[in-house]
Amino acid sequence: GTGVAVGTLFVARALPPFIIGPLAGVVADRFNRKLILVISDMLRFFIVLGFLLVDQKSEIWLIYVLTVAQFSVAAFFEPCRAAIMPSVVETDELLIANTISSTTWSATLALGAVLGGVVAASFGVTVALLIQPFCFLTSALLVLPLRITRPVVSIAETTSGWTDMLEGFSYVARRPSISAIVGIKAMSQVGNIDVIIAVFAQSIFVVGKEGAVTIGLMWAFHGIGAVLGPIFGNLLGNRSTRYLTNAIVIGYASLPMAWLLLGAGPTLFVACIASLLRGAGSSLNWTYSSVLLQLKVPDQFLGRVFALDFSLFTLAMSLSVWLTGWAMDTFGFDPREMCYILAVASIVPFFIWLSVARRLGSSSRVVA
Numbered sequence: 415g416t417g418v419a420v421g422t423l424f425v426a427r428a429l430p431p432f433i434i435g436p437l438a439g440v441v442a443d444r445f446n447r448k449l450i451l452v453i454s455d456m457l458r459f460f461i462v463l464g465f466l467l468v469d470q471k472s473e474i475w476l477i478y479v480l481t482v483a484q485f486s487v488a489a490f491f492e493p494c495r496a497a498i499m500p501s502v503v504e505t506d507e508l509l510i511a512n513t514i515s516s517t518t519w520s521a522t523l524a525l526g527a528v529l530g531g532v533v534a535a536s537f538g539v540t541v542a543l544l545i546q547p548f549c550f551l552t553s554a555l556l557v558l559p560l561r562i563t564r565p566v567v568s569i570a571e572t573t574s575g576w577t578d579m580l581e582g583f584s585y586v587a588r589r590p591s592i593s594a595i596v597g598i599k600a601m602s603q604v605g606n607i608d609v610i611i612a613v614f615a616q617s618i619f620v621v622g623k624e625g626a627v628t629i630g631l632m633w634a635f636h637g638i639g640a641v642l643g644p645i646f647g648n649l650l651g652n653r654s655t656r657y658l659t660n661a662i663v664i665g666y667a668s669l670p671m672a673w674l675l676l677g678a679g680p681t682l683f684v685a686c687i688a689s690l691l692r693g694a695g696s697s698l699n700w701t702y703s704s705v706l707l708q709l710k711v712p713d714q715f716l717g718r719v720f721a722l723d724f725s726l727f728t729l730a731m732s733l734s735v736w737l738t739g740w741a742m743d744t745f746g747f748d749p750r751e752m753c754y755i756l757a758v759a760s761i762v763p764f765f766i767w768l769s770v771a772r773r774l775g776s777s778s779r780v781v782a
Contacts, residue, residue: 436579442493582718597726669764
């Protein structure tokens with residue numbers, strides 16, 4: 415069925431980082447993080463070019479192979495990108511730096527979604543695929559001149575990778591506050607937008623060839639929301655660690671509201687607003703949880719902690735997208751009914767973090 419087919423593709427994207435993540439964290443803490451970023455981008459440049467080889471149904475399997483390869487490499491890039499941040503900017507600049515990182519990524523997502531949908535609808539998927547690999551090449555060129563302002567504390571190379579990995583797990587397990595923050599991104603994936611947007615575009619708001627314009631618009635609004643979330647969060651609060659912790663509660667509260675609005679929305683515009691709201695909440699949670707980890711975790715553990723953070727996120731995402739597709743195909747839920755179910759399910763992480771925030775709110779530190 416359509417739901418399972420879409421869900422399986424997203425599992426191919428999300429599961430490899432979960433499996434490879436612990437190894438990637440050790441690599442990020444042991445070797446030059448800047449070099450890892452450049453190599454990762456160059457590898458993805460060549461991998462994504464491979465999608466151009468798929469031109470008939472008998473070669474669909476290659477899409478899954480290349481997707482696994484692409485996101486396996488991403489498992490090394492993402493922890494390094496987050497872990498290198500405190501070595502590039504001062505401590506009191508971390509919130510601004512993460513906000514800029516998050517909003518520029520989100521703005522690129524919004525612009526890319528619109529352009530990708532328009533290009534795919536106007537000129538075909540092949541032309542759209544030609545653009546993506548050069549984005550990775552550009553990223554590598556931008557990382558090359560990056561200056562490290564503070565030395566990175568690497569783990570000793572005399573220990574085994576297995577020992578280092580277990581040490582990272584132990585570090586998180588012995589610190590309940592770190593464990594709670596590491597779970598923020600994963601809990602935000604109770605109810606995943608990827609499958610829903612794809613199915614809405616194919617069956618409810620079909621605009622453009624095979625709903626390509628709908629997908630572009632909904633992802634564009636999601637990207638706009640992801641830009642606005644942390645920006646408004648920064649403007650409304652005092653930027654202390656207590657505020658960041660409490661603001662994440664608001665981020666979680668926006669998720670069930672977004673699902674309800676999407677399920678009830680009578681027009682594509684309302685659906686886009688719901689996508690914007692969900693993007694805002696998810697982006698705020700992502701940005702603020704990253705800042706909290708960068709403030710609380712020593713540099714020699716940052717790679718492994720962010721790798722675990724990213725691994726749990728991708729595991730939650732893979733389970734969410736597969737279960738969403740499976741439920742729609744198995745029980746016959748239409749996309750709107752699925753949104754109502756996800757709205758109820760996403761209330762759970764809201765109450766979990768509300769409880770955690772009350773326990774973590776006793777200390778406060780200004781970060782910008």
